[in-house]
Amino acid sequence: MAVRNEAWPAGTPCWVDCQVDDPVKESEFYASLFGWEIQGGDAEAGGYLMALKDGRAVAGIGPKQQAGTLSVWTTYLAADDADAVAEKVAAAGGQVMVPAFDVLDAGRMVVAADATGGVFAVWEARNHTGAAVYGEHGSYCWNELHTREFEAAQKFYAEVFGYSYEDVGDGTTMRYAMFTPPGADHAAGGMNDDTVTLGEPMPSYWLTWFQYDDVDEGVRRAEELGASTLMPVSDSPVGRMAVVAGPQGETFGLIDTNVRVGEM
Known part of the structure; x- marks a missing residue:
C-alpha cells in the first residue's frame, strides 16, 4: 500500500x-x-x-x-x-x-x-497532512484540469505553483500536458485541452481519478448504487477507464492503471 x-x-x-x-x-x-x-x-x-x-x-x-x-x-x-x-x-x-x-x-x-x-x-x-493512502484501489491516483483555454491555464499554474510541463498526445486528437512541481522528479497531475475533444463546451474543471482494480466491475457496481456513466469504459495507454457521476451528480473517474493498451 x-x-x-x-x-x-x-x-x-x-x-x-x-x-x-x-x-x-x-x-x-x-x-x-x-x-x-x-x-x-x-x-x-x-x-x-x-x-x-x-x-x-x-x-x-x-x-x-x-x-x-x-x-x-x-x-x-x-x-x-x-x-x-x-x-x-x-x-x-x-x-x-x-x-x-x-x-x-x-x-x-x-x-x-x-x-x-x-x-x-x-x-x-498542520495536523492533517492530506491523503495518507493514494494510488491504491479505492483511493485517488491522478488529478487533472480540463479546460478550453490550455495555454492560459498553463501560464497561470506556472506563475502560482512553478509548474513545468511535458506535452503528451498528437496535438490533434489529444492535447495533454503533465505538470511537475518544482523539485519533484515526476509528474504530479495533468491538464487536458478540451477544445480537441467532442461534445458540448464545458467550463474548466478539475477531475479526480480513483484507482479501481476492475473498472468494468466498478462501473457496474456504481450504477447499481445509483451512479450514472458519463464516459463508458475504454482502454488507453495509462489504464482502463471510465467517468461516472455519483447519485448526487458529482463527477469522478475510475481507472485501473494495471491494464494498459497502446503507446502514449
Missing part, C-alpha cells in the same frame, strides 16, 4: 473531497463502492465526514457551503503558505473565492479559481 505520513510537497495534489447536498447519504454510496470507513460528521467540523481506508485518511465528504450549487469533487493543491499562494492567484489573474482561513487545528486553506475558471483548493498542512 502506498502510504504517506508527512505533508505533501508544494504544488502537489494532496487531498480530495466532495461537496454534496446530503453527505451522510453520499458517504454510504462511496463506502459501498470503495470499501471506505466513514468517520466524523460532528457539528464542530460542520458535518464534514472523513473517509478512511485501512484506518488511514483517503478523502473527505462534506456539505455544500451554498445551496443550489453543483455537487463536485475538489482537488486540493499543497502549499507551504496558503496566504502567499492566495496572493499569487490574484496576481496571476485568478480569483480568491474563499480567503485563507484555519480549519480547526487541521490546516489552513483557500478556495480559488484559476484564470480559466477552474476551481481548486489550497491546503497548508
Whole structure:
C-alpha cells in the first residue's frame, strides 16, 4: 500500500473531497463502492465526514457551503503558505473565492479559481497532512484540469505553483500536458485541452481519478448504487477507464492503471 505520513510537497495534489447536498447519504454510496470507513460528521467540523481506508485518511465528504450549487469533487493543491499562494492567484489573474482561513487545528486553506475558471483548493498542512493512502484501489491516483483555454491555464499554474510541463498526445486528437512541481522528479497531475475533444463546451474543471482494480466491475457496481456513466469504459495507454457521476451528480473517474493498451 502506498502510504504517506508527512505533508505533501508544494504544488502537489494532496487531498480530495466532495461537496454534496446530503453527505451522510453520499458517504454510504462511496463506502459501498470503495470499501471506505466513514468517520466524523460532528457539528464542530460542520458535518464534514472523513473517509478512511485501512484506518488511514483517503478523502473527505462534506456539505455544500451554498445551496443550489453543483455537487463536485475538489482537488486540493499543497502549499507551504496558503496566504502567499492566495496572493499569487490574484496576481496571476485568478480569483480568491474563499480567503485563507484555519480549519480547526487541521490546516489552513483557500478556495480559488484559476484564470480559466477552474476551481481548486489550497491546503497548508498542520495536523492533517492530506491523503495518507493514494494510488491504491479505492483511493485517488491522478488529478487533472480540463479546460478550453490550455495555454492560459498553463501560464497561470506556472506563475502560482512553478509548474513545468511535458506535452503528451498528437496535438490533434489529444492535447495533454503533465505538470511537475518544482523539485519533484515526476509528474504530479495533468491538464487536458478540451477544445480537441467532442461534445458540448464545458467550463474548466478539475477531475479526480480513483484507482479501481476492475473498472468494468466498478462501473457496474456504481450504477447499481445509483451512479450514472458519463464516459463508458475504454482502454488507453495509462489504464482502463471510465467517468461516472455519483447519485448526487458529482463527477469522478475510475481507472485501473494495471491494464494498459497502446503507446502514449
